[in-house]
Amino acid sequence: VTLLTGWGRTAATAAExxxxxxxxxxxxxxGPRGALARGLGRAYGDAAQNAGGRVLxxxxxxxxxxxxxxxxxxxxxxxxxxxxxIDAVLPHGWFPAVTPGTAQVTIGGAIAADVxxxxxxxxxxxxxxxxxxxxxxxxxxxxxxxxxxDAFRATAGGMGLTGVITEATLRLARVESAWxxxxxxxxxxxxxxxxxxxxxxDAYAYSVAWIDCLARGGRLGRSVLLRGDHAPATLPDPxxxxxxxxxxxxxxxxxxxxxxxxxxxxNEAYYRRAPRAERGRLEPLDAYFYxxxxxxxxxxxxxxxxxxxxxxxxxxxxxxxxxxCLERLSEAGVPSFLAVLKRFGAGAGLLSFPAPGxxxxxxxxxxxxxxxxxxxxxxxxIAEAGGRVYLAKDSRLRADLLGAMYPELDAWRGMxxxxxxxxxxxxxxxxxxxxxx
Amino acid sequence: xxxxxxIPQSILVLGGxxxxxxxxxxxxxxxxxPKVVLAVRDEVRGAEAAGAIGAHAVTVPFDAAAxxxxxxxxxxxxxxHGDFDVVLVAFGLLDAxxxxxxxxxxxxxxxxxxxxxxxxxxxxxxxxxxxxxxVAAERPRRANYLYGSTKAGLDAFAQxxxxxxxxxxxxxxxxxxxxxxxxxxEGRDPAPFSTTPDVVARAVADGLRRGAHTxxxxxxxxxxxxxxxxxxxxxxxxxxx
Numbered sequence: 001v002t003l004l005t006g007w008g009r010t011a012a013t014a015a016e017x018x019x020x021x022x023x024x025x026x027x028x029x030x031g032p033r034g035a036l037a038r039g040l041g042r043a044y045g046d047a048a049q050n051a052g053g054r055v056l057x058x059x060x061x062x063x064x065x066x067x068x069x070x071x072x073x074x075x076x077x078x079x080x081x082x083x084x085x086i087d088a089v090l091p092h093g094w095f096p097a098v099t100p101g102t103a104q105v106t107i108g109g110a111i112a113a114d115v116x117x118x119x120x121x122x123x124x125x126x127x128x129x130x131x132x133x134x135x136x137x138x139x140x141x142x143x144x145x146x147x148x149x150d151a152f153r154a155t156a157g158g159m160g161l162t163g164v165i166t167e168a169t170l171r172l173a174r175v176e177s178a179w180x181x182x183x184x185x186x187x188x189x190x191x192x193x194x195x196x197x198x199x200x201x202d203a204y205a206y207s208v209a210w211i212d213c214l215a216r217g218g219r220l221g222r223s224v225l226l227r228g229d230h231a232p233a234t235l236p237d238p239x240x241x242x243x244x245x246x247x248x249x250x251x252x253x254x255x256x257x258x259x260x261x262x263x264x265x266x267n268e269a270y271y272r273r274a275p276r277a278e279r280g281r282l283e284p285l286d287a288y289f290y291x292x293x294x295x296x297x298x299x300x301x302x303x304x305x306x307x308x309x310x311x312x313x314x315x316x317x318x319x320x321x322x323x324x325c326l327e328r329l330s331e332a333g334v335p336s337f338l339a340v341l342k343r344f345g346a347g348a349g350l351l352s353f354p355a356p357g358x359x360x361x362x363x364x365x366x367x368x369x370x371x372x373x374x375x376x377x378x379x380x381x382i383a384e385a386g387g388r389v390y391l392a393k394d395s396r397l398r399a400d401l402l403g404a405m406y407p408e409l410d411a412w413r414g415m416x417x418x419x420x421x422x423x424x425x426x427x428x429x430x431x432x433x434x435x436x437x
Numbered sequence: 438x439x440x441x442x443x444i445p446q447s448i449l450v451l452g453g454x455x456x457x458x459x460x461x462x463x464x465x466x467x468x469x470x471p472k473v474v475l476a477v478r479d480e481v482r483g484a485e486a487a488g489a490i491g492a493h494a495v496t497v498p499f500d501a502a503a504x505x506x507x508x509x510x511x512x513x514x515x516x517x518h519g520d521f522d523v524v525l526v527a528f529g530l531l532d533a534x535x536x537x538x539x540x541x542x543x544x545x546x547x548x549x550x551x552x553x554x555x556x557x558x559x560x561x562x563x564x565x566x567x568x569x570x571x572v573a574a575e576r577p578r579r580a581n582y583l584y585g586s587t588k589a590g591l592d593a594f595a596q597x598x599x600x601x602x603x604x605x606x607x608x609x610x611x612x613x614x615x616x617x618x619x620x621x622x623e624g625r626d627p628a629p630f631s632t633t634p635d636v637v638a639r640a641v642a643d644g645l646r647r648g649a650h651t652x653x654x655x656x657x658x659x660x661x662x663x664x665x666x667x668x669x670x671x672x673x674x675x676x677x678x
């Protein structure tokens with residue numbers, strides 16, 4: 001057996017990890033603890049773990065199966081990473097229409113989490129750009145699902161619990177260059193940044209703000225707002241991908257290296273260093289979309305105790321709840337590197353995280369005192385306001401709030417049960433939160 | 438499943454009326470209400486303990502000395518309740534009219550149920566077993582050497598089990614409390630470094646978070662016992678308590 005954790009390196013559990021190979025055969029051979037697909041292990045919590053059961057390593061099933069460079073349509077094996085996908089399509093002037101904040105994610109995993117990117121306010125989540133997918137269900141059947149099918153609706157955002165996605169066909173976005181043109185603004189506080197996003201986001205394809213969660217009082221929510229678009233082809237060889245050298249994180253880090261003081265100092269420096277207002281700075285795609293990919297294994301910096309990511313959503317109209325959450329986090333002095341604030345557009349699948357509203361995401365060391373109580377209190381407030389937390393990031397949500405946060409849970413459960421009547425698909429996330437109950 | 442912050446969803450307590458175990462249940466639960474199953478010999482006191490925890494606690498009958506019942510007990514319990522995230526092995530006798538009864542419960546009974554539990558937790562691929570040993574395992578005193586000898590055996594077994602289960606997702610934590618003010622020690626003279634169930638409970642929670650193999654409670658006992666272990670016997674014999 002192999003010990004597995006998510007990217008946050010908490011709550012390790014043991015599973016029989018095997019190469020996906022013949023997926024139908026692997027699912028048929030699963031024991032009483034079931035089976036689950038796992039990609040590159042970037043889900044922060046336990047979404048890609050299956051204690052005591054079987055875990056299919058999907059990264060071997062990778063590669064571009066078909067590319068239509070005229071229409072901008074690509075079919076990939078589910079284990080293909082965003083990184084590899086970009087290498088394949090960028091030279092033809094295409095880019096994934098929706099990308100998460102790391103390129104080290106498989107397409108199958110991204111669909112299962114229905115990931116979003118900095119362009120959600122305009123382009124929605126990934127599932128909107130999936131033309132079709134192939135799902136192998138535990139009965140061994142290989143189904144092609146398209147938007148509108150129950151199988152598709154339950155699978156996009158379904159956290160891998162409807163079967164195993166083996167391939168997907170995606171529509172791509174046209175780009176002229178491998179660069180982004182970025183506008184930067186410093187925002188003094190939460191009202192300032194939210195007002196600027198509410199009025200100005202629509203003029204940009206991409207928009208995200210970095211918030212200093214340790215700033216208090218009148219500076220609560222001070223942030224750096226970064227918005228941009230794909231840049232036109234002004235430079236020579238415009239579609240050549242500019243990769244930065246990848247530096248490894250130190251192989252070990254002392255526990256507590258990242259504490260309230262070191263993180264506060266970093267946040268302060270980041271805010272001060274950002275230009276007050278700057279227009280049109282050109283940044284390579286990788287630097288703009290995947291800043292942390294430049295440090296291999298950065299998750300180890302949190303030491304043995306690991307860390308968690310808390311990503312919440314509150315609907316438009318519940319801005320007071322967002323402010324209250326930020327206040328509680330900053331008052332508690334929860335040491336978090338720059339948190340990410342983003343405005344969402346329309347929602348999608350039954351269990352998809354995004355919905356019209358505001359999302360805030362922050363990384364928190366797992367060893368912080370009083371964290372369980374604080375986050376439980378935030379969960380309750382968020383659920384009350386009609387919001388939710390993101391299951392692909394979650395590692396600690398109380399099971400009894402799941403239904404309130406995901407009102408279409410029962411509809412999803414019905415479709416899931418139809419696809420997997422014998423309950424083969426299992427995960428630690430499902431056991432912990434009662435997703436399948 | 439235990440979550441990223443170490444909070445369990447289900448706790449099984451063998452010796453479900455133990456003050457140490459009940460304090461540990463409260464500490465591990467934090468702001469949550471995990472399912473708690475108290476396995477007890479005395480069902481009246483067990484029901485009291487469950488009532489004090491709340492509606493999320495239930496009791497089941499368990500006889501540590503009846504080793505022949507243990508494999509079935511464990512299988513049926515897990516079949517009825519599903520996974521247990523944390524198991525506290527907290528039963529024990531300080532003394533009895535028949536010395537062998539102390540051996541049967543504290544050592545033979547504990548080993549028997551631990552073997553069955555380890556097998557079951559290995560199959561579920563996760564979980565923690567907390568074994569309540571004692572400082573008396575480290576060097577028994579004249580006043581408690583029978584008890585100490587059983588805890589010494591159990592302690593050695595638990596240490597080995599920790600290593601045996603490395604890599605299986607199952608974590609074994611041995612706890613060595615000093616003199617704790619509880620029902621068990623009521624009326625006895627406290628030894629130096631005496632402590633309370635809450636201190637022990639916090640040490641357990643901390644040890645589980647760190648993945649430790651052994652914790653002492655209070656922590657200073659570790660150093661004290663290292664010294665005492667090397668004390669010449671005539672001197673050790675004369676120590677108070």
